[in-house]
Amino acid sequence: MSFEISHVWKSFLHKREAQAVLRDVTMTVDPGEFVSLIGHSGCGKSTLLNALGGLTAPDAGAITLDGEAVTGPSPDRAMVFQSYSLLPMLSLVRNVEAAVKSARRDWSRERVTAGTEKYLRAVGLWEAKDKKPHQVSGGMQQRCAVARAFAVEPRALLLDEPFGALDALTRSRLQGHLVDLWTNDSETELVVMVTHGIDEAILLSDRIVVMSNPPGPSVCEVIPVDISRPRDRVSIVDHPEFRAVQERLLALLRRDDQRQEAA
């Protein structure tokens, strides 16, 4: 189970000028891998994620999941967005259920109900399951969105800055939920996450893809994170590898910063 991304290009019109946001992106996400995309805003990390999700069609190049070309969105590549994007009129449990039902029409009622319960319990929302999204906190809404994504049992999970709008404490708790679900309780093998957070990327990822602004290729470096799992968020900062990766990431992002200022 793996993503193959080869020579992907994507441009957008901006002020009447075509801007190549994705420039010759070639990379793979290997079986069982958690990969983070990091970079300054406008570097195309969200565009790349949307392309993996099939929401944006590349201008050139190919994306395949297990050899199957990605041509449109699919529950096999479930997404979690920064803005939660739950259905406002439905309770949390109905949110998950409705998504599973429509994404997996061939599943039996029992399977839908069981899956819904399993993942809502896993993110600690079973007690609050009958509340509407606007009645719960942002952290709980995002937990629900994560449960919804896992509940359709996707092959790959795509996360677009999933913790960006949350406070630090809630964020760290949700990161824990995410890793637990991915490692223990689900069929989902691949995770690709867009993030701004350097520490978050190191804590969660097996590899970190650093993306940069024009003119170079979009992917400027791929940094492996060789820290064994399970990782502890407190002690990981003492790991020599953590420091090394952190410094490398900071250097790369700062270089991009200076380049932008010079331009």
Added chain:
Amino acid sequence: MTSVEVEPSVRVPVIADAERPAVESAVTTEAPWLEPPPLPKGAGRAQRMASSLFWGALGFVALGAIWQFASLRATTLPGPFATLSTTRELLANAFAKDGPAGQGIGLQLLESLGRVFKGFAMAAVVGIPFGFLIGTMPRFWKMCNPVIQLLRPVSPLAWFPIWLTILVKADPAAVWVIFITALWPTVINTAAGAASVPEQEHDVARVFRFSRWAEMRHIVVPHALPSVITGLRLSMGVAWMVIVAAEMLSAASGIGFFVWQSYNGPGLSYVLSAILLIGVIGVALDLAFLAVQRKLIPEVRS
């Protein structure tokens, strides 16, 4: 002023984890009770209400003063006191079958309200679904938008002869004028609301393969609801303004008819009283809509 002594925490709990020093500081069990300073003046709800009332009342006093001054200069214009006494008189006979300007003002207002609600309801029934259609189908929008933009700036009263010719009677013609009046704000606001659903919400529907119907029901409608209600509120406001003019044109009843009859008969103090009551009802209608809005959209409250 009493000073409060803060005792420093005495005990720091020993944490068994030998690897790392404890980062959490101890929580003292007995925190000293701190007396907050009194709230600044005017911070209470009652004070704010009182302040609003006072300044609001002052506004009316100012209006009354200008009015009084104007009526002293132009003697044909009744002053505020004469108008208020006429108003009292009119309200006393609000539901009389006959009077100097036709039936009582209460009955006239009810007639007008009835026409407004009929036309408004028709506009809502047509305008909301139509707004959702053009808001969610970009090509249909491109097709309809120029037509709407052409018709929207036309005064709804310009349609009156057409309705009158088709329907012959003035009463239903006024209702159809209100229909046209209320239609555009309803359609345009509904369409704008339906069209402004963030791309990401649609992406959710695509990823989880929602049917068009489910997407409409669970994503587009809830998202557009505030704009729909805003559109209806605007429609109601304009409809209430237009009904007066429509009834002045040719109706045999209603508040517009009353205003015109008053001009021809008992005089301007009747007209001014009618203006006051039209205003009061307009405010009441708007407040009713605000209440509906608050009830339907709980997020607005926070």
